[in-house]
Amino acid sequence: xxxxxxxxxxxxxxxxxxxxxxxxxxxxxxxxxxxxxxxxxxxxxxxxxxxxxxxxxxxxxxxxxxxxxxxxxxxxxxxxxxxxxxxxxxxxxxxxxxxxxxxxxxxxxxxxxxxxxxxxxxxxxxxxxxxxxxxxxxxxxxxxxxxxxxxxxxxxxxxxxxxxxxxxxxxxxxxxxxxxxxxxxxxxxxxxxxxxxxxxxxxxxxxxxxxxxxxxxxxxxxxxxxxxxxxxxxxxxxxxxxxxxxxxxxxxxxxxxxxxxxxxxxxxxxxxxxxxxxxxxxxxxxxxxxxxxxxxxxxxxxxxxxxxxxxxxxxxxxxxxxxxxxxxxxxxxxxxxxxxxxxxxxxxxxxxxxxxxxxxxxxxxxxxxxxxxxxxxxxxxxxxxxxxxxxxxxxxxxxxxxxxxxxxxxxxxxxxxxxxxxxxxxxxxxxxxxxxxxxxxxxxxxxxxxxxxxxxxxxxxxxxxxxxxxxxxxxxxxxxxxxxxxxxxxxxxxxxxxxxxxxxxxxxxxxxxxxxxxxxxxxxxxxxxxxxxxxxxxxxxxxxxxxxxxxxxxxxxxxxxxxxxxxxxxxxxxxxxxxxxxxxxxx
DNA sequence: TACGGTAGCTCG
DNA sequence: GTACGAGCTACCGTAC
Numbered sequence: 001x002x003x004x005x006x007x008x009x010x011x012x013x014x015x016x017x018x019x020x021x022x023x024x025x026x027x028x029x030x031x032x033x034x035x036x037x038x039x040x041x042x043x044x045x046x047x048x049x050x051x052x053x054x055x056x057x058x059x060x061x062x063x064x065x066x067x068x069x070x071x072x073x074x075x076x077x078x079x080x081x082x083x084x085x086x087x088x089x090x091x092x093x094x095x096x097x098x099x100x101x102x103x104x105x106x107x108x109x110x111x112x113x114x115x116x117x118x119x120x121x122x123x124x125x126x127x128x129x130x131x132x133x134x135x136x137x138x139x140x141x142x143x144x145x146x147x148x149x150x151x152x153x154x155x156x157x158x159x160x161x162x163x164x165x166x167x168x169x170x171x172x173x174x175x176x177x178x179x180x181x182x183x184x185x186x187x188x189x190x191x192x193x194x195x196x197x198x199x200x201x202x203x204x205x206x207x208x209x210x211x212x213x214x215x216x217x218x219x220x221x222x223x224x225x226x227x228x229x230x231x232x233x234x235x236x237x238x239x240x241x242x243x244x245x246x247x248x249x250x251x252x253x254x255x256x257x258x259x260x261x262x263x264x265x266x267x268x269x270x271x272x273x274x275x276x277x278x279x280x281x282x283x284x285x286x287x288x289x290x291x292x293x294x295x296x297x298x299x300x301x302x303x304x305x306x307x308x309x310x311x312x313x314x315x316x317x318x319x320x321x322x323x324x325x326x327x328x329x330x331x332x333x334x335x336x337x338x339x340x341x342x343x344x345x346x347x348x349x350x351x352x353x354x355x356x357x358x359x360x361x362x363x364x365x366x367x368x369x370x371x372x373x374x375x376x377x378x379x380x381x382x383x384x385x386x387x388x389x390x391x392x393x394x395x396x397x398x399x400x401x402x403x404x405x406x407x408x409x410x411x412x413x414x415x416x417x418x419x420x421x422x423x424x425x426x427x428x429x430x431x432x433x434x435x436x437x438x439x440x441x442x443x444x445x446x447x448x449x450x451x452x453x454x455x456x457x458x459x460x461x462x463x464x465x466x467x468x469x470x471x472x473x474x475x476x477x478x479x480x481x482x483x484x485x486x487x488x489x490x491x492x493x494x495x496x497x498x499x500x501x502x503x504x505x506x507x508x509x510x511x512x513x514x515x516x517x518x519x520x521x522x523x524x525x526x527x528x529x530x531x532x533x534x535x536x537x538x539x540x541x542x543x544x545x546x547x548x549x550x551x552x553x554x555x556x557x558x559x560x561x562x563x564x565x566x567x568x569x570x571x572x573x574x575x576x577x578x579x580x581x582x583x584x585x586x587x
Numbered sequence: 588t589a590c591g592g593t594a595g596c597t598c599g
Numbered sequence: 600g601t602a603c604g605a606g607c608t609a610c611c612g613t614a615c
Contacts, residue, residue, distance in 0.1 A: 256610065257594060275594070283595065307596060310608060333604045337599085344606045347598035373599090373603095429602035439602070504603040511599090538599040538604085 003057045003162040007064040012073055015058050019051070024082030024107075024195055026052035026172070028164045029091045030157075032149035041093045041218070042320075047148040048158075051078070052165035059161050061153070062098075071099045079103050082195035084172050086110050086127045086164070089330065092214045104211050107196045109168060111206050111330055112175040118485065119334035119494040119505060127167060134178075135170040139163065179203045182493065202492045202513070206330065209516045212523050212533065213330055213338075220323030221345060221534045222544060224357040224583075228319070231355065232312040239305040246298050254302045257282060268295060285442045311352060314343045322359065328536070335509040336492050337538060346537045348584075356535075356584035358544055365531075365554055366586055367561060367578040368540035369514065371396060376510045377428050379489065379572045383466025390572045397421045403463040404456040418444040423460055427467065428507055430500040433457045474502050488513050489568040511539060514568050521560035529553055535584075542584065554578060 006012055019025065030048040033039050049060040049070070062070055074095065083103045085091055087110040095101040113130045117123040128139035146157055179200035193204045243254060250267075252259040261280040264270045270290055272280040284303065290296040318324050324343065332339025340346040348356075358364050369375075374396055378386035389399050394409075401412040401420035412420075422440040423431075431439060433453035440446040440453075448456070461468040477484050484502050486494045488509035496502035519533055519541065531545035531553040541561075545553040558578055565574030579586045 253610095258611080279594090281594080303596080306608090311597075314607070329605095332606095335604060337604060339605050340598095341606060344598080347596090347606065349597055368599095426602055431602040432600075434600095435602055498601065500602055508599090508604060540599080 001057065001162060001166055002055060003059060003159070005158055006058050006060040009065055009069050012060065012065060012069065015051075015056075016073070016077055018053065018056060019077045019081075022053050022081065024084055024105075025078070026050075026165045026168045027078070027083050027085045027088075027091060028161070028168065029094055030148045030161055031094055032147075034149070041325075042097050044094070045149075046094050046098045048153075048161050049074075050161050050165050052169065054169065057162045057165045059158055063151070067099075071101070074099050074101045081105070082107065084109070084168060084196070086130070086168060086171075088210060089214055089217070092211065093218060096214065096218055102211065102215075105195050105207075106210055107172065107198070107203075107207055108210055109171045109175060111210065112179060112203060114331040115200070115202055115206060115492070116175065116178055119336075119496075121334055127164060127171075130171055131167045134174040135167070137167050137170060139167050182491075201490050202336075202488075205490060205513065205516055205520065208520045210330065212519050213328060215523075216533045216536070217325065217328060219532050219534055219544070220320070220325040221356060221542075222323050222359050222362070223315070223319065223355055225319065225322045227355050227357070228312065228316065231352075232309070232316060235305060235309040235312055239302065239309050242298065242302045242305060246302060249298075250295060254299050255306070260299065264296075268293060270296075307349070308352070311343075311349060315352075315355075318343050324356075333508075333512075335494065335505050336488065336512040337508060338512070338536060345535050353584040358582055361547055362544055363547055363550055364534075364581050364584060365543040365545055365550070365557055365578060366540070366581055366584065367543070367557055367576055369511075369561070369565075370575045370577060372511050372514065372539045372574070373428055373507050374424055375569065375572045375574060376489065376507050376514075377467070379569045380506060380510070381464075381466040381470040382571065383464045383470075386464055386466065387571050393575075397424060400424050400460065404459045406459075415446055419446045419448065419456075422446065423456055427460060427464075428504065430471065430503045471503060475499055478502055490517075510568065514564055514574075515539060515541070517564035517567065518557075518561045521563050522557050525556045525560065526553075529556070531556075550580060554580065 004015070006015065028050040029046050032045050032047045046062050049062060051058045051060065060070065079101050082105045084107045086108065088106050088108040092103065109130060110125050113125045128141050131137050131139045176196065176198055179198055182200055193199065198204055246254045250263060252263050254260060260282045261272065264282055265272060265280060272282060272286055275281040284300060287296050287300060291300065315324055318326060324345065326340055326345045327342045329339045375390055378390055389396055397417050397420045398409060398412050400423060401416040402409045404420060404423060405416055419440055422444045423436065426436055426439055433450060436453045436457065437448055437450055440448055474484065478499055483495055483497045486496055486502060486506040488494070488506050490510070490513040492509050492513060494505040494509055496505050515536060515538065519536065522533070529549045529552055531543050531549055533541060534544045535542040541557065543553060543557060561576050562574070
């Protein structure tokens with residue numbers, strides 16, 4: 001292993017010569033983080049920057065060289081090259097905050113590993129786990145959390161830092177081979193594709209998306225701090241008062257499921273259904289029928305206030321100067337969807353969305369794809385009736401309502417439409433008539449009998465026969481082979497063992513392909529416009545934009561969403577809503 | 588006291 | 600025969 005430890009500006013200048021001809025480099029950083037649970041991307045400092053070519057490894061000590069000199073070096077030798085690294089979101093965030101460096105062409109072996117796992121959750125994707133799986137090399141990660149802030153690093157620390165790069169080389173090469181084996185009908189293009197020799201369109205998309213995600217995390221999501229504080233105080237006193245009232249009146253803790261169940265069944269003689277584990281369940285939906293009892297009413301109120309309070313306090317934990325800084329996993333679900341945490345910005349209750357507010361002089365553009373999963377399902381199953389309906393711009397829920405009830409399209413009631421909504425969504429996931437009864441009641445407040453559910457189920461499949469065929473084929477294949485390898489519209493491979501997963505994964509996965517592609521296209525056309533994506537929620541994009549750029553940004557976003565839709569869906573048109581608003585609540 | 592599982596809630 | 604994907608909090612039993 002050829003390792004050079006770089007501690008002077010002269011040495012730094014010297015390696016520039018060797019880097020000049022490299023179209024891409026391997027990169028890793030070590031950061032002086034004392035508490036890995038609480039990383040501060042804005043305060044913590046990069047200690048080492050490891051840069052590798054196929055023959056050389058340079059370990060640059062950021063504590064020994066003037067910051068401005070390193071910055072200039074990175075600007076000229078790193079920012080515009082292809083960057084290969086493992087879990088690059090971490091390194092790119094620090095390069096941005098420490099040195100204002102934003103590479104655009106990247107290949108992340110962590111993301112590649114997740115793509116290659118095809119949705120298998122049991123696989124681990126740490127650098128050492130990937131090394132073990134793909135190469136003959138083993139990696140000792142025990143130095144990862146060693147003290148990277150001490151003045152003179154040990155020889156072992158430097159060697160450890162360099163070793164990561166060495167492993168990276170073999171992993172990258174093996175991954176490119178494996179990704180390229182997996183070519184699909186759809187061809188990809190773009191810089192990422194060319195620089196790294198990657199032909200896999202899913203990899204190309206994910207790698208292009210990564211720098212967008214870095215920007216989004218660093219941007220944070222603006223919130224009205226004042227409103228947040230006041231609302232938290234209100235929620236707190238409201239909850240406390242109700243909590244004390246309940247405890248005084250009934251002598252039990254309303255937050256203890258056990259005590260609540262005992263109280264409801266013994267004292268109020270309420271019949272409760274069982275949970276999966278066989279204990280009684282006191283879920284809100286089962287208590288709705290007893291709302292007129294004051295005990296139940298108070299309990300439901302307490303739960304509602306408690307949820308609000310929890311979410312508000314969770315938000316406050318991650319508040320910094322009027323913005324919430326959350327984290328996203330780029331591939332958080334096996335389907336390819338993102339997930340969000342610390343705090344979770346993808347499950348903000350509707351009644352708290354108004355707190356998110358663009359700062360003075362800025363606005364939000366809120367865009368979401370309409371009935372996207374249903375459209376994807378139509379594309380996927382090639383169901384002619386559903387495709388036709390979407391082409392004609394029909395209200396799909398209303399159409400389904402008329403199909404299952406046999407009534408005219410024009411005479412469908414609100415309740416019937418709600419029921420159809422339940423069926424449309426349920427069918428995507430392979431719902432059974434039995435579950436449909438529950439689902440319709442719990443989510444749409446529509447009560448039907450099992451017999452009715454069976455009829456609706458049958459009517460649905462008879463009309464949307466493309467679905468029936470697709471479901472049957474999938475079921476048959478699964479019975480024969482035990483598992484099935486599905487594919488999203490972009491070519492993301494997903495392995496399913498259960499029927500419900502087999503019909504759901506490609507649809508949910510295609511939705512995530514679509515959203516990511518729209519974001520990538522948006523950033524590509526943005527030029528010098530002061531706009532940035534501040535949140536992504538599966539089928540929704542929230543952009544913060546300077547008021548004078550509002551119209552331009554709206555147009556660019558609209559074009560991006562349309563283009564992504566046309567690229568992925570050939571038979572079914574996409575449709576989306578775009579609204580301009582000061583808060584996350586659409587005005 | 589620490590940890591993991593479960594229930595219950597939010598979102599798509 | 601089974602609707603899908605996430606994350607967070609609180610409770611509660613178990614292990615130390």
